[in-house]
Amino acid sequence: MPILQKSQADRSATFAFWAFVTPALLGLTVFTLVPIVWGFLLSLSHAQNTIHPGHFIGFRNYADLLTDEAFLKSLVTIFVFALFIVPLTFAVSLGLALLVNKIGWGRSFFRTVFFIPSAVSYVVASLIWKVSLFNGLPFGFVNHIIGLFGAHPVAWIGTAHPPWYWLVLVTVRLWLQVGFFMIIFLAGLQEIPKSLYEAAAVDGAPSGWPVLRYITLPQLKATSVSVLLLNLIAAFQAFDEFYNILGGSGASIGNASLARPPLVYLYSLALSNQDFGRGAAGGFILTALIFAVTLLQGRIFGFGGSEK
Template sequence: MIAEKTESQAGAVLPRSESRLKQKLKWFWADVKRSKVSLLFVAPFLLLFTLFIVVPIIISMSLSFTYYNILESPRFIGFSNYKLLFIEDDIFMQAVGITLKFAIITGPIGYIMAFLLAWLISQIPRKYRFFYTLCFYTPSIASGTAMSVVWLYLFAGDRKGLLNHWLIQLGIMDEPFLFLQDIRSIVPVIVIVSLWMSMGVGFLAFLAGLQNVPKDLYEAGDIDGIRNRWQRLWYITIPSVKPQLLFGAVMQVVASLQVFDISVQLVGLPSPLYAGHTILTHLFDYAFIRFEMGYASAIAVVLFLLMMGLNRLIFNLLGRD
């Protein structure tokens, strides 16, 4: 009797759940039909995003659990790559520390510099803004070769190096200092060059947002008692450009964690005692020099999760409104 009641109850629940599922599918397809024009416009982006972002991420996560050297078929090895990465690979842990140190220094400083420079440029007459914007934005799009020629000449470790020449002429130093070979100066040099090149897309987003703040808000602020530009900046400008602030923060975090070209061009691969070794440099080493794609995929997954975690933190701090 109990068994028959249980079966009847299960039979009653199952059709009800199926009906709910059919109802949800019906609502879904109704939404699709109602928004079909919008979906057609979004379709090319979704296709490219899926093909070049989502699919590679899934493949990378899958390969991170295998041994794969390109010549042989991938062989499943479980969590061995991650075990090797976090327990036995001391260079990777050193690269994580250098990358986080670099991100903690260059992230906030580059972010604040980009916003303040964009704000200062927005204060000057419109006809001069293009020139100053071009001057600050150009370093971020300079090629690695052009960048290395300038900075290698500046930090060269002999008397012909520009910085060594100035310091010796001023009597501050007696002998040239090896800026790009000494482990104490490698990270500071990379930080300086990165800050010089940090006025990128986030800087342009800040500038565009600042130029689109309604003038009526400033007039209302003057009536309400705002007395100087700093109060305007704090009470009107910053609240008005929060979307740009969020976008710039995300871009700055991504750029800080993807340091590669600057390190390789200035201090080589590998750098002296791995003093300039970052996560992306470690990834490049195993992927395109040693061709251990499974292990490189594990490094890529860790870097991806680190970026996702920091971006989620930024959204919680700046995206609450």
């Protein structure tokens, strides 16, 4: 009875397939697909103090947001932020990976040390940056250090000229995410065949910059593109450090107005102001934007194309 046995095996394989896939599929449907569809319907509704779509107003929420100075300014803010943070994270994490990869002893120690900040919550790190490191009083950590050189205490957060708050925002994210991207680069570095370096040495290539320029960096192309991509998407989704260092709506709104990324603006629009229609529309606009930038980046760096 081999046929029967086979179909029994098939059935049990099918059963196993559904047994494993169903929970994930259910989760995906309940927590991702339904909210996306619901959110889209909300974005077409006048949903003030309600999360029930129904009072449909077409694309007015989208039109309102795209003519809203504050929302447009938030898009500019996030582009500027990405312009700072993405190249900086890329350079620092690549540099750290090269250094850690180079040392013979203590590699796993340094790898762990640099990775640990990735495990810290953005909220906690933001509060440490705000209250302890970049506190505006003379006894704040940074003010104390610059005080040793005779400088006056600086109000790091809350003044526009010069905009020191960018230093606070960029350094906290740098500290938090560099370790993670360093690990990705390290994995990439370890994938590069030793034979390439040996061949280069045999051919008499001087070690150092030429090897880095002509072997290491080209071999890291796929890794670099994914680091850039992840980094850019994370930058566009920035919320925690802005919300916790500068503030959302309310208490310190005068600081929040200085640099408000789109997610903070949409959060205050949807949750403080309870306008879920415009909040949802903003979410879709932002998604479209991230999508477009990612495609553009892929076009420029050739991500997803066939390996040459």
